[in-house]
Amino acid sequence: MNPRKTIRRFYGQLALAMLTLVLFSCHGLEELNENPNQLDAESVDPNLLISTVINNTGKTIVGLGFGDIAGVMQHTQKDGWSGGHNAYDWTSESYNWSSYYQTLKNNQTMLEKAETENLDFHVGVGLVLKSYLFGMIADLYGDAPYSGALRGDQGAEFFDAPFDAQRDIYLGIFSDLERANTLLSGDSYLNVEADQDILYGGDASKWRKLANSLALRYYMRLSEKESQLAQQGIAKIVGNPGTYPLILNVVDDANMGYIGNSSADAWPTNTVFDEDPQGAYMRIKMGKTLVDIMQDLNDPRLGVWANRVAVPLAVEAGVADDFDEVINGERRVSQAIVDNYEATYGYPVDFDPDYVGYPTGMTLGAVYNLSKDPNQGTFNEHASQLNEIYREASGDLLQARFMSATEVNFILAEAAFKGWIGGSPETYYNMAIQQSLNAWGVGSAYGSYIAGPAAYGDYEDIIIQKWIGSWTAATEAWFDYRRTGIPDLQTGPTAKRTVLPIRFYYNENELENNTTNAEAAINNLETTEFNGTDPQNSAWSKIWLLQGTNEPY
Missing domain, CATH: 1.25.40.390 (Serine Threonine Protein Phosphatase 5, Tetratricopeptide repeat)
Known part of the structure; x- marks a missing residue:
C-alpha cells in the first residue's frame, strides 16, 4: 500500500x-x-x-x-x-x-x-x-x-x-x-x-535520504560562488554512501499527492471544483520553448504532459483567398489567410500536426495560430492544451514534487563532469533520465529515447534535461538557470525586461514594517544593467549567490 x-x-x-x-x-x-x-x-x-x-x-x-x-x-x-x-x-x-x-x-x-x-x-x-x-x-x-x-x-x-x-x-x-x-x-x-x-x-x-539529497542540492547551488565548499560537501556525501544515503530511485521520491475533496486540497488547474470555462486549466498553455525541444528529442513525456493538437492546420494550394474549411479533421486554409495572420500578429503559423506550444511573452495570445476564439482563457483547437490529467482534482501523477531521484542523479552527473566525484557523467545522466521516465509512467521508452537525440553529449545536455525533468517543479530549473545560463532562454515582446528575472522583490510589507533591516539587505544587492527604472530592490538585481559569477548575465 x-x-x-x-x-x-x-x-x-x-x-x-x-x-x-x-x-x-x-x-x-x-x-x-x-x-x-x-x-x-x-x-x-x-x-x-x-x-x-x-x-x-x-x-x-x-x-x-x-x-x-x-x-x-x-x-x-x-x-x-x-x-x-x-x-x-x-x-x-x-x-x-x-x-x-x-x-x-x-x-x-x-x-x-x-x-x-x-x-x-x-x-x-x-x-x-x-x-x-x-x-x-x-x-x-x-x-x-x-x-x-x-x-x-x-x-x-x-x-x-x-x-x-x-x-x-x-x-x-x-x-x-x-x-x-x-x-x-x-x-x-x-x-x-x-x-x-x-x-x-x-x-x-x-x-534521511531527503536530508542528504537536499544538502547536495544546496552544495551545487553554491558551485559557481564557492566552488571549494561545494566540492568538499558533495565529495563528502557521495564518498560515504553508508553514512549519507541519497534518493537515487523513483521509489524514494519525495512526492505529496493531492486529496481532491475540495478546491483547497485539489490540483490547482482542476476543472472539478473550478467550473469557470475560462479557469486556470484553459488559461495555461504549453510553452513553445519546451514543446519544440521535447519534439526534437522525441521525448515520450510530452504526451503525458500535453494534449495533441485537436485540429491541425494545413495550407490548401490553388484556392480562393478566403478558403477556410475543415476536411477530414484538418483545417485547410489559403496561403492568403496565413499571410494575413502573420502580417497582423507577427508570429508564423505552426503547422505541426501533433504538438504546438505558445511563444514566450506573446501579445494577443487568445488568437494564436489562427484560433477563431478571441477570448482569453478558452480552448484553442490549433494548439496544445495541458493533458487531461490536469483537469482532475487528484491523481497518481498529480504530485507536489519536493525532490526526486531525477534531480539527484543530475546533480551527480554535474559533479562528475566537474571532476568532483568519481564515475561517468554519462552514467549519472542516463540514470537521471531513466528515473524521470519511470516517474511519469513511460519508463519502457527509455532504451529508444537514450539511443536517439537525447544521448549524452556534453554539460549542456545535463542542465537541459534537468530543466525538462523539473516539469511542475520549475523553480529548481530557475535556480539552475541563474547559475549556468542554461537553457538559453529569450524573453518575449511583453516582457518587463529583455532578460529573465533572477529573484523576487522584498515585499512592501517588510519594507514598511521592518525598514532598517530590509534596507540593509537591499544594500547588499548588486544592480545590473537590466534594472531599468527599478530601485536596487529589483528582480534583476543580483543576490550574493550570483555576484561575481557572470551568470546568467
Whole structure:
C-alpha cells in the first residue's frame, strides 16, 4: 500500500486550526500575541503539525513551479491574465514571504515539542522541513530573517528581525541537515503516526535520504560562488554512501499527492471544483520553448504532459483567398489567410500536426495560430492544451514534487563532469533520465529515447534535461538557470525586461514594517544593467549567490 495515496485523513482540520500559529519576527503582528486560540509546544501533538507543514510546503512548490516560475522557465505560457507568468511584471507587492514564515512557525512549534519529548524522528523531520523552507526563502529573495526569525511571540524586541546573510543561511541549512541525517539513522522511534506523515508514511530512512539529497542540492547551488565548499560537501556525501544515503530511485521520491475533496486540497488547474470555462486549466498553455525541444528529442513525456493538437492546420494550394474549411479533421486554409495572420500578429503559423506550444511573452495570445476564439482563457483547437490529467482534482501523477531521484542523479552527473566525484557523467545522466521516465509512467521508452537525440553529449545536455525533468517543479530549473545560463532562454515582446528575472522583490510589507533591516539587505544587492527604472530592490538585481559569477548575465 502506498502511504502517499492513503494517508490524508486529518490534515485538513489541522491546517485550519494551525493557521493561528502565525507569529514570526516581523513588525506589525503584535496583536497576534493576544490570540486566545494559539497552540503552543506544550499543548500540541507534533504528529499533527507534520502534515500541516508538509501540505503547506507542497502547495507552495506547485504554486511556484507550476505557476509563474513555469512561465519564466517557459514550460508553460498563459493566453490571458498573464502578466506575472509571461511578462514578469513583478513589483514589491508581489510574492510576500509571510506564508513561508507562517509554515516555519508551525514547524518550529513541532520541533520544540519534539525536542522536549526526545522524539528524534520528529526532530529530524522538522530539521529537514526547516531547511527546505529557509532554503527556498534564501534562493528566492537573498538575505532574509533566519537566526532571529520566528521569535515574535517572545516580545516586542523581536518584531523587527535582522536579515541574515544568504551565505549564512546556507551554512545553517548544512548544519541542520547533518544533524537530521544522524537523528534519522536509527531503527525505531517513539510516537510516530504514519498517517500524519503525508510525504513518507513515517519512514525515517526515506527522510534521511531527503536530508542528504537536499544538502547536495544546496552544495551545487553554491558551485559557481564557492566552488571549494561545494566540492568538499558533495565529495563528502557521495564518498560515504553508508553514512549519507541519497534518493537515487523513483521509489524514494519525495512526492505529496493531492486529496481532491475540495478546491483547497485539489490540483490547482482542476476543472472539478473550478467550473469557470475560462479557469486556470484553459488559461495555461504549453510553452513553445519546451514543446519544440521535447519534439526534437522525441521525448515520450510530452504526451503525458500535453494534449495533441485537436485540429491541425494545413495550407490548401490553388484556392480562393478566403478558403477556410475543415476536411477530414484538418483545417485547410489559403496561403492568403496565413499571410494575413502573420502580417497582423507577427508570429508564423505552426503547422505541426501533433504538438504546438505558445511563444514566450506573446501579445494577443487568445488568437494564436489562427484560433477563431478571441477570448482569453478558452480552448484553442490549433494548439496544445495541458493533458487531461490536469483537469482532475487528484491523481497518481498529480504530485507536489519536493525532490526526486531525477534531480539527484543530475546533480551527480554535474559533479562528475566537474571532476568532483568519481564515475561517468554519462552514467549519472542516463540514470537521471531513466528515473524521470519511470516517474511519469513511460519508463519502457527509455532504451529508444537514450539511443536517439537525447544521448549524452556534453554539460549542456545535463542542465537541459534537468530543466525538462523539473516539469511542475520549475523553480529548481530557475535556480539552475541563474547559475549556468542554461537553457538559453529569450524573453518575449511583453516582457518587463529583455532578460529573465533572477529573484523576487522584498515585499512592501517588510519594507514598511521592518525598514532598517530590509534596507540593509537591499544594500547588499548588486544592480545590473537590466534594472531599468527599478530601485536596487529589483528582480534583476543580483543576490550574493550570483555576484561575481557572470551568470546568467
